[in-house]
Amino acid sequence: ACGGGEEAAPADNGTDSAVTTPAESGEDAAGETPAEGADSESAIGLTEATDMTMNPPGAVNRTDSMIIGTVAPQGVFNPLFHQTAYDFAIDDNLFSSLIKVKADGTYENDMADKIDISDDNKTYTFHIRDDAKFSDGTPVTANDYLFTMKLYMDASYDGQSDPLSWNVVGANEYNKGTAKDISGIKVVDDKTVEITVSDYDAMTQVNLGAVAPLPEAYYGKGYKQGDLTSVKQLNAKPVGSGPYKLKSYSAGQEVDLVANEHYYGGVAKIPNVIFKVTTDTTNMAMLQSGETDLDNVTVNEDNVEELKSMGFLDVNVLKNNGYGYVAMNNKNPLFSDVKVRQALTYGLNRAEVVEAAYGPYAEVINIPQSDVSWAYTADKINTYDYNPDEAKKLLDEAGWTVGSDGIREKDGKKFEINFSATADNPVVDALIPIMTENYQELGIKLVTETLDFNAIMEKKDRGDYDMFFAAWGLTPDPDTTVYITDGAQNNSGYSNPKVDELYAKGKKELDLDKRKEIYAEAYQQINADAPEILMYQRTNMLAINGRLDGWDISPYKEYQHSLSQVQAAQ
Amino acid sequence: MQEQLKIVKAESPWKIAIRRFARNRLAVIGLVILVIMSLICVFGPLFSPYTINETDVSNKNQAPNADYWLGTDKLGRDILLRVMLAGRISLTVGLVATAISVAIGATLGAVAGFYRKYADTIIMRIADIFLALPTLPILITLGAILSDLKVEPGKRIYFLMLIIGLLGWVSLARLVRSQILTLREQEFMQATEALGLRDNRKIFRHLMPNTIPIIIVSATLGVAGAIITESTLSFLGLGVVPPTPSWGNMITAANNLIDFRKRPWLWIPPGLCILITVTAINLIGDGLRDALDPKMKNR
Amino acid sequence: MAKELVEFRNLETHFKTSAGTVKAVNDVSFSIREGETLCVVGESGCGKSVTAMSLMQLIESPPGKIVGGEIIFEGKDLLKLNKKEMSRLRGNEIAMIFQEPMSSLNPVFTIGKQITEPLLYHLGMSQKEAKARAIELITLVGIPRPEKIFDSYPHELSGGMRQRIMIAIALSCNPKLLIADEPTTALDVTIQAQILDLMRDIKSKMNTAIMMITHDLGVVAEMADFVVVMYAGKVIEEAPVLELFRNPQHPYTQGLLKAKPVINQRQERLYSIPGQVPNPVDLGDNCHFHDRCEFCMEICKAKTPPLRTHADGHKTACWLYEEEGQAQ
Amino acid sequence: MSQYIIRRLLQMIPTLIGISIIVFAISQMVPGDYITASQNPNMTAERADQLRAIYGLDKPPVQQYFIWVKNMLTGNLGDSFQHKMPVTEVINTYVWNSFIIAFVTMILSWTIAAFVGVFSAQFQYSFFDKVVTLLVFLLMSLPSFFIGLLAIKYIALDLKLFPTGGMTTAGLNAGGFAYIKDVVEHMFLPVVVMTTLTVGGLTRYFRTGMLEVIRQDYIRTARAKGLQERTVIFKHAFRNALLPAITLLGFELPGLFGGAMILERVFAWPGIGQIYLASINMRDYPLMLGFTMFLAVLTLLGNLISDILYGVADPRIRLK
Amino acid sequence: MSESVVQLDKQQNGAGGEPLIQVDNLKKYFPITGGVFQRKVGDVKAVDGVSFTINKGESFGLVGESGCGKSTIGRTLLRLNDKTEGTVTFEGQDLHELSKSELRKMRTKMQIVFQDPFSSLNPRIKVGEAIGEALVDHGLVSRKDVKQRVIETMKICGLAEYHYDRFPHEFSGGQRQRIGIARALIMNPEFIVADEPVSALDVSIQAQIINLMSDLQREKQLTYLFISHDLSVVEHLCNRVGVMYLGTMMEMAPTEELFSNPLHPYTKALMSAIPVPDPTLKRERIVLQGDIPSPANPPSGCKFHTRCPMASDICKQQVPEYRNMGNDHFVACHFA
Numbered sequence A: 001a002c003g004g005g006e007e008a009a010p011a012d013n014g015t016d017s018a019v020t021t022p023a024e025s026g027e028d029a030a031g032e033t034p035a036e037g038a039d040s041e042s043a044i045g046l047t048e049a050t051d052m053t054m055n056p057p058g059a060v061n062r063t064d065s066m067i068i069g070t071v072a073p074q075g076v077f078n079p080l081f082h083q084t085a086y087d088f089a090i091d092d093n094l095f096s097s098l099i100k101v102k103a104d105g106t107y108e109n110d111m112a113d114k115i116d117i118s119d120d121n122k123t124y125t126f127h128i129r130d131d132a133k134f135s136d137g138t139p140v141t142a143n144d145y146l147f148t149m150k151l152y153m154d155a156s157y158d159g160q161s162d163p164l165s166w167n168v169v170g171a172n173e174y175n176k177g178t179a180k181d182i183s184g185i186k187v188v189d190d191k192t193v194e195i196t197v198s199d200y201d202a203m204t205q206v207n208l209g210a211v212a213p214l215p216e217a218y219y220g221k222g223y224k225q226g227d228l229t230s231v232k233q234l235n236a237k238p239v240g241s242g243p244y245k246l247k248s249y250s251a252g253q254e255v256d257l258v259a260n261e262h263y264y265g266g267v268a269k270i271p272n273v274i275f276k277v278t279t280d281t282t283n284m285a286m287l288q289s290g291e292t293d294l295d296n297v298t299v300n301e302d303n304v305e306e307l308k309s310m311g312f313l314d315v316n317v318l319k320n321n322g323y324g325y326v327a328m329n330n331k332n333p334l335f336s337d338v339k340v341r342q343a344l345t346y347g348l349n350r351a352e353v354v355e356a357a358y359g360p361y362a363e364v365i366n367i368p369q370s371d372v373s374w375a376y377t378a379d380k381i382n383t384y385d386y387n388p389d390e391a392k393k394l395l396d397e398a399g400w401t402v403g404s405d406g407i408r409e410k411d412g413k414k415f416e417i418n419f420s421a422t423a424d425n426p427v428v429d430a431l432i433p434i435m436t437e438n439y440q441e442l443g444i445k446l447v448t449e450t451l452d453f454n455a456i457m458e459k460k461d462r463g464d465y466d467m468f469f470a471a472w473g474l475t476p477d478p479d480t481t482v483y484i485t486d487g488a489q490n491n492s493g494y495s496n497p498k499v500d501e502l503y504a505k506g507k508k509e510l511d512l513d514k515r516k517e518i519y520a521e522a523y524q525q526i527n528a529d530a531p532e533i534l535m536y537q538r539t540n541m542l543a544i545n546g547r548l549d550g551w552d553i554s555p556y557k558e559y560q561h562s563l564s565q566v567q568a569a570q
Numbered sequence B: 001m002q003e004q005l006k007i008v009k010a011e012s013p014w015k016i017a018i019r020r021f022a023r024n025r026l027a028v029i030g031l032v033i034l035v036i037m038s039l040i041c042v043f044g045p046l047f048s049p050y051t052i053n054e055t056d057v058s059n060k061n062q063a064p065n066a067d068y069w070l071g072t073d074k075l076g077r078d079i080l081l082r083v084m085l086a087g088r089i090s091l092t093v094g095l096v097a098t099a100i101s102v103a104i105g106a107t108l109g110a111v112a113g114f115y116r117k118y119a120d121t122i123i124m125r126i127a128d129i130f131l132a133l134p135t136l137p138i139l140i141t142l143g144a145i146l147s148d149l150k151v152e153p154g155k156r157i158y159f160l161m162l163i164i165g166l167l168g169w170v171s172l173a174r175l176v177r178s179q180i181l182t183l184r185e186q187e188f189m190q191a192t193e194a195l196g197l198r199d200n201r202k203i204f205r206h207l208m209p210n211t212i213p214i215i216i217v218s219a220t221l222g223v224a225g226a227i228i229t230e231s232t233l234s235f236l237g238l239g240v241v242p243p244t245p246s247w248g249n250m251i252t253a254a255n256n257l258i259d260f261r262k263r264p265w266l267w268i269p270p271g272l273c274i275l276i277t278v279t280a281i282n283l284i285g286d287g288l289r290d291a292l293d294p295k296m297k298n299r
Numbered sequence C: 001m002a003k004e005l006v007e008f009r010n011l012e013t014h015f016k017t018s019a020g021t022v023k024a025v026n027d028v029s030f031s032i033r034e035g036e037t038l039c040v041v042g043e044s045g046c047g048k049s050v051t052a053m054s055l056m057q058l059i060e061s062p063p064g065k066i067v068g069g070e071i072i073f074e075g076k077d078l079l080k081l082n083k084k085e086m087s088r089l090r091g092n093e094i095a096m097i098f099q100e101p102m103s104s105l106n107p108v109f110t111i112g113k114q115i116t117e118p119l120l121y122h123l124g125m126s127q128k129e130a131k132a133r134a135i136e137l138i139t140l141v142g143i144p145r146p147e148k149i150f151d152s153y154p155h156e157l158s159g160g161m162r163q164r165i166m167i168a169i170a171l172s173c174n175p176k177l178l179i180a181d182e183p184t185t186a187l188d189v190t191i192q193a194q195i196l197d198l199m200r201d202i203k204s205k206m207n208t209a210i211m212m213i214t215h216d217l218g219v220v221a222e223m224a225d226f227v228v229v230m231y232a233g234k235v236i237e238e239a240p241v242l243e244l245f246r247n248p249q250h251p252y253t254q255g256l257l258k259a260k261p262v263i264n265q266r267q268e269r270l271y272s273i274p275g276q277v278p279n280p281v282d283l284g285d286n287c288h289f290h291d292r293c294e295f296c297m298e299i300c301k302a303k304t305p306p307l308r309t310h311a312d313g314h315k316t317a318c319w320l321y322e323e324e325g326q327a328q
Numbered sequence D: 001m002s003q004y005i006i007r008r009l010l011q012m013i014p015t016l017i018g019i020s021i022i023v024f025a026i027s028q029m030v031p032g033d034y035i036t037a038s039q040n041p042n043m044t045a046e047r048a049d050q051l052r053a054i055y056g057l058d059k060p061p062v063q064q065y066f067i068w069v070k071n072m073l074t075g076n077l078g079d080s081f082q083h084k085m086p087v088t089e090v091i092n093t094y095v096w097n098s099f100i101i102a103f104v105t106m107i108l109s110w111t112i113a114a115f116v117g118v119f120s121a122q123f124q125y126s127f128f129d130k131v132v133t134l135l136v137f138l139l140m141s142l143p144s145f146f147i148g149l150l151a152i153k154y155i156a157l158d159l160k161l162f163p164t165g166g167m168t169t170a171g172l173n174a175g176g177f178a179y180i181k182d183v184v185e186h187m188f189l190p191v192v193v194m195t196t197l198t199v200g201g202l203t204r205y206f207r208t209g210m211l212e213v214i215r216q217d218y219i220r221t222a223r224a225k226g227l228q229e230r231t232v233i234f235k236h237a238f239r240n241a242l243l244p245a246i247t248l249l250g251f252e253l254p255g256l257f258g259g260a261m262i263l264e265r266v267f268a269w270p271g272i273g274q275i276y277l278a279s280i281n282m283r284d285y286p287l288m289l290g291f292t293m294f295l296a297v298l299t300l301l302g303n304l305i306s307d308i309l310y311g312v313a314d315p316r317i318r319l320k
Numbered sequence E: 001m002s003e004s005v006v007q008l009d010k011q012q013n014g015a016g017g018e019p020l021i022q023v024d025n026l027k028k029y030f031p032i033t034g035g036v037f038q039r040k041v042g043d044v045k046a047v048d049g050v051s052f053t054i055n056k057g058e059s060f061g062l063v064g065e066s067g068c069g070k071s072t073i074g075r076t077l078l079r080l081n082d083k084t085e086g087t088v089t090f091e092g093q094d095l096h097e098l099s100k101s102e103l104r105k106m107r108t109k110m111q112i113v114f115q116d117p118f119s120s121l122n123p124r125i126k127v128g129e130a131i132g133e134a135l136v137d138h139g140l141v142s143r144k145d146v147k148q149r150v151i152e153t154m155k156i157c158g159l160a161e162y163h164y165d166r167f168p169h170e171f172s173g174g175q176r177q178r179i180g181i182a183r184a185l186i187m188n189p190e191f192i193v194a195d196e197p198v199s200a201l202d203v204s205i206q207a208q209i210i211n212l213m214s215d216l217q218r219e220k221q222l223t224y225l226f227i228s229h230d231l232s233v234v235e236h237l238c239n240r241v242g243v244m245y246l247g248t249m250m251e252m253a254p255t256e257e258l259f260s261n262p263l264h265p266y267t268k269a270l271m272s273a274i275p276v277p278d279p280t281l282k283r284e285r286i287v288l289q290g291d292i293p294s295p296a297n298p299p300s301g302c303k304f305h306t307r308c309p310m311a312s313d314i315c316k317q318q319v320p321e322y323r324n325m326g327n328d329h330f331v332a333c334h335f336a
């Protein structure tokens, strides 16, 4: 979990789970809110443009193109290697894969028109559409898929994915160089490929299907097993099968795309798309002047109001796919007692922190899942509303008694917590003073510090911390290693065999309804154990010029997935 | 008056400088401003009805009014109180850090310029290294180390001052050195050699006073720089910890166009405080320079 | 008699110091005629340089200030000229050789550059002409290897060489008035003689007037047409050179002439005027020389003696030659 | 002199070795590495180890250091982890964008500072001097991004005189003069802001330098030559006041190529500053170390140049 | 104030006997540089093989053409410059071999009065301090007594107490020169290099200073190297005089001997050029012909031959031997 901003960390080609974020500056600045904060429901969602006459002429006249404001891409235009969400958004339009995400977080077929899964769930046969072509006009073949998988399995592959974890048969041998081919991938014919895995889970189909085939004829020219240099050299000159192709790229400035006339999904309605680099200081101004048609803007009441007042913008406030939390080191004797953890959750006025930091644009959460996910549940979930009395009671029960100086102590040890957080973050700004005060009331001394994000993460990895604040990004699938014993992302040392069991089961289960139940139970367990103090789920804001229609946007399906369907009014 | 020599009490050059300084109206004004600012920052909060951890979201972002003279911030905290508390930090950091870098920079620069050869080579190469080192990674590392050593956050401010001081000496050292390089070739330095004066007297009494003007400029710029640098360092665990305010982080908190436009009370007070401090220090500096400048007697 | 070129009328130049006002030049009047060499002599610190600097209007202000009087140059009061008019005169019509040659040359420019500057500026010469002329000037003042010196920096020259460079600069534009503040102190006698010849030469060819400040009575004797003796900011005696040497009237002048060691007349001790120059701050209204004067009278302590003509062209400010003094 | 230069160039070798060791050591001590910093979700420990092996991060630090140095000597700074391309290419892509504004800024700010500083000195304590002083301090009292915001608000948004950010107009397919014009327009704001920020301090240095000089005897001589006040001040006095300026000029060399981290971000200028910052935050060591060494070399050269220039500006200085 | 100087018995200021300073074949070349990289293109041979001895209690006069290297000798003698070649022995010790701290101790014994009084004063240090600081720095006088000492010395040198707190730029040229003299005298040195110490002084003060110098010499066995252009002063003060031309010693003799019987043509020319303070008297002057040669490229043979009225072929080819003509009269001329 985490990484340079939730936006900055791309979910691994559509799969996988959570991303911890140094809830960083991208999301900062709290809003001015009416004290009631009651209208939170109305704050989230789409507000349509009210007065298209105010649309600046620059934007109105731009009928055959749209300009998208973005944080600077790094120019890695290859789905194997891209690192940032901004490259990712562009690559999504340059390359297409066998399946794609839907607005509700589930997947549908894209370049594959059929997927066969064997009964043991270990063999997957993808049937590639007949009309699937690369932008140079050559057809996409099963061989290209195989070639792409070889690149993934190559020993020098250093991209974001962990292809060996897909358990493709023969992948390890290829990786080690002991085999020239991946035995588990069989090219049945030009358009059919069959993949065998040694072990499966709910994500296997997504992992394999989200691969975007690269044309072997183009990328394979200089490739030798064990050395991807020649492939990387083509990062700036991509050839893919997406709705657009790259026209030009000038680093740090803009990326120009032009419609791919060979796109199997139909030629994009707006032929030119320009990704233009903006920053949080300039993005609103550029939307206003019509220099951009679409941009992400930090959510807060000032900004929302400002954008709405422009009249010609559709303002989408979408739930962010992630949540903020205060981690407690469960291995630390201070927090090993569940009563203490619960007490600390009860004893913190989370609502006030969230209100101060985000106003109506974030909500307190009690399970580690987005409320728009299919896996979400509110059933039998304790909301831990602020209750200092309850907290004190729990602490007393846990044996922490108030000492002469007002600080609780147990076995001669004072209750003192070292708390680390990243700075320049609206939540931290509000959290630290409120938390200090709240815990003081409980008789707990909080020692706070602000640190570089990586420094906190290193403390986390060493287990040398009491408490820190961070955020997780979520992927569409609820599977995660955050709460399983010794999970890759289990920061806190939390361990509950029941939870382990449930996650293992959920991962293997392919039936959605059954999975729902499994995860609901897991969330109830976690909720009761309070391994961390869950804080909030915030929102993102996307402002789009009202002249553009045809979007299909949700927290799971980002704007870039519907670019080719969008059309300009008139 | 022939016989009896009047024994005039020897007045040290500093005393004379102070006397002249006192006659420099602007310099005195600068000093008075600085003292008043410090007093307000030290004692002002004692009279404030609010406390530092007190947040009151229902009162957030209020414009200056009878209850909150300078308005409130986005957590509903009293800006006036925060500005005063911030002053304690920022003034100390600005002054101490600058004092450190000036002391190191001026001394090393003078020594390098005076001795040249090995001393120059060694000091200037160290300076080169200091200049060439990337500060950010170092600061991140130091922040992490302090955190690992569990240095109390309140005490990190001392490290902070030291660090800002240590990072700032190089340019002054080179500036001073360049001046010393010409000064040392002048005949009055041959005269000191002929008199067999000790090196430290040559350096500190003869050469340094001639570099005072540049030191003063550097110091004035340094104070402002240190105050603002502090705010960036707290991000790395080196500076102050929120909710403790500093002028720098109060301004940085208002880093968007809307705050800038709609809520000037968030940034004008701390900005103004820095401005006043810097101006006061410059007035003092100018006064000091004039006091030490033989040709500026009667201004 | 030739026309008056410069006339100082009641010039007063003061310096403000922490101790008080130094009246460095205190009511000084005298004049220089065209083509005449006027020597100013006097006690060190009596205001000779300041008088000259006042004429050039190069008194550093603050702390110095010309507080009164007029300096008439060719009928115009220099003190009333604006900056531009004054700078057109300087270097061109009035040139000055400063007393301290080392600090008066800009350390970062080559000698050549500093000599050619006025040539380029006032005479509108081309770079090449100016260089040729500069080299000529350097040779003229008796410095060897003029081409090399042209490219040298001041610190590479000996004291005497720098002084000669200053002389070369001053002579470069053939000024109407040359102010020479101790121009030959750092020069050996052969070169001094050469320079003095040079000055005399220019004087006769161009009818240049020279105001020469010097301590060397030999030089005075050789060069001067007219001598002004100053003491503590005031002119105390002025006379044609022969008259002055033959018949010095003021006791100070007499003392000066006595103090000079003369070659081949070795004495055990040199004569020196006893006592000290008075503190220039808040000088009283009296004869400033009174406490060193062997003829001091009551009136000397009480009243300033007027500068009055006693013989042909010979003025003295001393009560000894006044009726009031005689009376005592 | 040439001997001095050669010796100084030779001295650069140990200095650079020292810098490389320290910088490398720091990179080892900074918490986290590229693997942890990129925070790949669900990265297994095995995958992390694989990546570390690919990047050579698993080797002992000393060995890593020597590999790095060895490559560097052959002109190979390695591949950027983030950009997946050679570091030299990354630098080359962005550094010129930074250079162009830094260069224009330098020219502007030095010219302005020289004039303003000189006039402030000449008319010390005049109204002009006081206004300039106050203005300089005003600019010093606000962080740079703030000045940037101010410029965007008033010049770009309200007056609409210049574009708010970026380096070119999106989708502009112009070449030649139109392109240059477009870039110049986009440059305007960042250059103005950077100039206002640098000009203040410089002005102070020029002012003090001049104050020292204008009372010297040789200035009197220059006046006595009848030179115009302008010549006296700008030629005779100025040259003598140059030493601090030369020192500062030496610092400008790395500055020209170093990029301005904060302002590039504010103005969405595609410069190296942001890229460098990101390389630090992402622990992209090849890029971070490579660029640091690049700047280090420039720093050393800059200081060497200023040391040489001292002697040119003031012939009395003898460096040994 | 001159009364305060004690007059001792009028012992002839003769050579005391034992040598205090021995200069042997001293050379000092300054590099001439050219081009952008300031490469060395030659040497200015400012001092080119000069030898002489100064005895304790003696004053040795050094005269010669301006730029002939007198000040350079003075400075190199005191190791304010590095030498190029030769040795300088002071009280039996080679000054150029001393360590820094030894040299520093030695400094109290030898002082210099600089030719240019203004530039040898630090503009930011008040003259009172400038005069007294070395006393304090060497621990010769306690900090609180120093002011009194300084004021005494200033008075002896014709400065007044009120000058104590002034800065150098507030003085007239002559006053500055006196500051320089006071600064040297206050140290009570054994040896003083006086580089044109009285050139900027009016004759009365000049007389006062010279009297003071000879009094001190008698009183304290002070030794002087007296560099001056004013031959009458040299004649008055010095026991022996050396005449230099273009970096070399041309003639050296006891004062009376030299002035009554100058042997070298250059010396004769010098003598004839002395201006006489009598406007009625016009003396016959030996005018030196020819260009003044450059110390970077001195003429062959006798350096003076280009301007010598008596020069013949031998002078162009052969360097004249520096010979003792009896009476301690040394001269380097083929025709002496």
Ligand SMILES: Nc1ncnc2c1ncn2[C@@H]1O[C@H](COP(=O)(O)OP(=O)(O)OP(=O)(O)O)[C@@H](O)[C@H]1O
Residues within 6 Å of the ligand: C015, C016, C017, C022, C024, C043, C044, C045, C046, C047, C048, C049, C050, C051, C063, C064, C099, C280, E169, E170, E171, E172, E173, E174, E175, E200, E202
């Ligand atoms: N800047 C100044 N501030 C204060 N006093 C000054 C200043 N400049 C000169 N004086 C005083 O003015 C008086 C006259 O000085 P001036 O230089 O004219 O003397 P002078 O006659 O040229 O003497 P000398 O022959 O020694 O050069 C001196 O007493 C000197 O101390």
Ligand SMILES: Nc1ncnc2c1ncn2[C@@H]1O[C@H](COP(=O)(O)OP(=O)(O)OP(=O)(O)O)[C@@H](O)[C@H]1O
Residues within 6 Å of the ligand: C155, C156, C157, C158, C159, C160, C161, C186, C187, C188, E030, E031, E044, E045, E046, E065, E066, E067, E068, E069, E070, E071, E072, E073, E115, E295
């Ligand atoms: N730093 C230097 N660099 C180059 N040449 C120098 C330097 N100092 C002195 N010289 C040269 O050395 C020669 C002797 O200089 P020096 O100052 O000893 O002469 P001097 O005999 O004292 O003359 P003066 O009587 O004019 O003072 C001169 O030709 C001068 O140009």
Ligand SMILES: [Mg+2]
Residues within 6 Å of the ligand: C048, C049, C050, C099, C181, E172, E173, E174
């Ligand atoms: Mg004078």
Ligand SMILES: [Mg+2]
Residues within 6 Å of the ligand: C158, C159, C160, E070, E071, E072, E115, E195
């Ligand atoms: Mg000399």
